[in-house]
Amino acid sequence: MSRKIDSKFASNGIWNNNYFIRGRKPDCVFVHIMCAPKWSSDVCGAYFARSKVSSNYGIGYKGDICQYVEEKYGAWAQGSQYWNKRGISIELANSTGADKGWKVSDETLESCIELVADIFIRNGLGHVNYTGTTKGNLLMHKWVAATSCPGVYVASKFPHIEKEANKIIDGEIRLPERGYFKKGDHGRSVRILQRWLRKQGFYKGLHKGDIGTYKSLTAGAVKKFQRKYSLVVDGEFGQECLKKYKELKE
Numbered sequence: 001m002s003r004k005i006d007s008k009f010a011s012n013g014i015w016n017n018n019y020f021i022r023g024r025k026p027d028c029v030f031v032h033i034m035c036a037p038k039w040s041s042d043v044c045g046a047y048f049a050r051s052k053v054s055s056n057y058g059i060g061y062k063g064d065i066c067q068y069v070e071e072k073y074g075a076w077a078q079g080s081q082y083w084n085k086r087g088i089s090i091e092l093a094n095s096t097g098a099d100k101g102w103k104v105s106d107e108t109l110e111s112c113i114e115l116v117a118d119i120f121i122r123n124g125l126g127h128v129n130y131t132g133t134t135k136g137n138l139l140m141h142k143w144v145a146a147t148s149c150p151g152v153y154v155a156s157k158f159p160h161i162e163k164e165a166n167k168i169i170d171g172e173i174r175l176p177e178r179g180y181f182k183k184g185d186h187g188r189s190v191r192i193l194q195r196w197l198r199k200q201g202f203y204k205g206l207h208k209g210d211i212g213t214y215k216s217l218t219a220g221a222v223k224k225f226q227r228k229y230s231l232v233v234d235g236e237f238g239q240e241c242l243k244k245y246k247e248l249k250e
């Protein structure tokens with residue numbers, strides 16, 4: 001039986017059979033924390049394939065995303081049949097372990113924001129609504145089962161995930177005013193540039209090895225953008241590109 005990767009942000013699928021037929025549409029997202037530190041999304045997928053738990057997606061500590069269970073099925077993630085049938089679940093790799101509050105890397109968090117927005121858009125769930133209770137649609141495992149998942153750090157980021165995912169849902173992508181990017185740059189601003197290039201159709205999906213770092217794939221996308229608008233084609237996002245970006249925004 002062939003299975004389908006639902007999100008363009010997932011680079012691959014490592015499938016398992018630990019899921020329920022939902023019998024309904026999913027209407028919320030659960031963000032979990034992986035217990036073992038510094039797992040990649042592939043290692044988590046291999047673990048689920050040989051165990052009796054799962055989630056729909058996993059995000060590794062470098063921001064890599066893998067799908068394990070199709071969204072139409074409810075993964076065995078929440079420890080509750082009711083919530084497994086309702087929720088789409090995402091496991092985040094922790095980078096520090098329990099003693100440091102189960103922190104996750106910035107890349108993992110940024111990938112989570114992009115994946116949450118993508119899930120909401122494709123499933124017609126409207127805006128992300130974090131209420132601090134199960135009345136909202138961005139939920140914590142510890143609200144529905146006896147667990148401390150997703151840990152102190154990720155729990156503190158739920159309002160941030162809500163705010164940033166809603167910006168993407170609303171189509172608001174603002175490049176930093178600095179506006180100058182070249183090969184070797186990395187960090188959140190590069191991530192936002194990639195997000196904008198993706199929205200404009202120049203950069204596809206989320207590439208392992210290029211996540212949040214300005215490498216050849218990003219430079220290639222910038223070249224396509226430069227070619228389309230008859231700018232100097234050098235693969236660097238400089239003043240001329242920034243000017244065009246501002247014109248397109250108006």
Ligand SMILES: [Zn+2]
Binds near residue numbers: 031033141
């Ligand atoms: Zn959990």
